């Protein structure tokens with residue numbers, strides 16, 4: 518394989534922090550933890566509970582933005598939020614798996630996340646696509662949907678969340694990085710990963726976590742051209758990465 522792409526749905530990707538660090542995003546795949554939820558689990562469990570209660574009614578990016586505004590209004594500081602990300606646990610097996618591939622020099626890393634993000638992981642990722650967020654002077658992390666709700670919306674029929682069609686983003690990434698990769702390996706867990714995974718080719722592979730919406734959609738709808746490997750724990754990803 519001369520040219521390989523690894524795509525992380527880094528909402529849960531935790532293992533990268535020890536490689537570079539300073540993130541929000543692209544974390545659940547690595548950390549076994551969704552950073553959007555983690556921040557509030559550390560700092561304000563009543564806001565965390567509210568997220569749980571409103572998750573089905575409010576678009577996720579909007580809900581995280583609202584939660585950040587509430588945290589800011591009650592005096593939670595930028596340093597506190599950044600610190601929660603510093604202490605998020607990353608699994609050593611995931612760190613090893615990624616470090617080894619990165620050191621091999623043939624693999625491009627792309628973070629395609631629905632989560633909330635500021636800067637980070639530049640050392641690992643060649644490109645990061647997520648929702649934009651900036652710190653204001655008063656210390657609010659001002660988060661917005663990647664697709665502005667007041668402008669034109671994506672046309673995805675597969676069921677991507679309003680803030681972003683991850684399939685369209687993946688296709689756009691390929692167009693920016695021609696020629697084609699010899700192989701694409703996509704790590705994901707959420708139902709919104711189904712759209713990009715549908716676009717993978719025969720020689721590509723999805724590493725689907727055995728719980729979460731992606732697993733359910735693959736079981737129910739199938740129709741994938743790519744190879745499917747399932748994993749539950751970070752060490753299993755390391756095992757698979759060692760064969761790439």
Ligand SMILES: [Zn+2]
Pocket residue numbers: 673674675676677681682683684685712713
């Ligand atoms: Zn889509």
